[in-house]
Amino acid sequence: MAVTYFTEDHEWVRVENGVATVGITDHAQDQLGDLVFVQLPDVGQSLSKGDAAVVVESVKAASDVYAPVDGEVTEVNEAAASDPALVNSSATGDGWLWKMKLSDTNQLAGLLDEAAYKAIVG
Template sequence: MAQTYFTSDHEWIRVEGDVATVGITNYAQEQLGDLVFVELPETGRAIAKGDTVVVVESVKAASDVYAPIAGEITEVNDTLSSDPALVNSAAESGGWLWKMKLTDAADLDGLMDRAAYDATTA
């Protein structure tokens, strides 16, 4: 069963087995406004917790999206190249940014659940 975690930088991470899907939260996309460009990473790239992995650009600003955990990127959401606004309409589902293979499940220990995350944005 999938478990979803959140970071203080407004990323979400949904973990199923040793595969994690990462995106930005609905709160984050609301703060950014309409996205006009998403710079996706290359598959096969090894990333460390805290690395800048994706840059999202909106009509307001450009923002970095950080790796919530360490791992290797296995897939990117290519749909976002032609439709970056999908992040705005489906931030926590179809607007995911990348999938990765976890290297250390202990990285998940410092992340928040939905209730804790929602309390930080209230």
């Protein structure tokens, strides 16, 4: 069963069988506004927790999306890159950004659950 975690930087991480799917939260896409560009990481790229992994640009601003945990990128969502509005319409669903194989599952303990994240964003 998949478990979803959140970061204070507004990323979500859904973990299933040692693979983490990462995206931005609905709150984040709402704050950014209409996305016009998504730059994804390279498959095979190693990321460390806190690394800037993705750049998203909206009509208002550009923002980095950070790796919430250590791991290796195994897949990217080309649909989100070719249609950035997908992230706006389905931030926690079809608008996911990348998948990664976790290097250290213990890092998940430092992330937020949904209730803690909702308390932060109000």
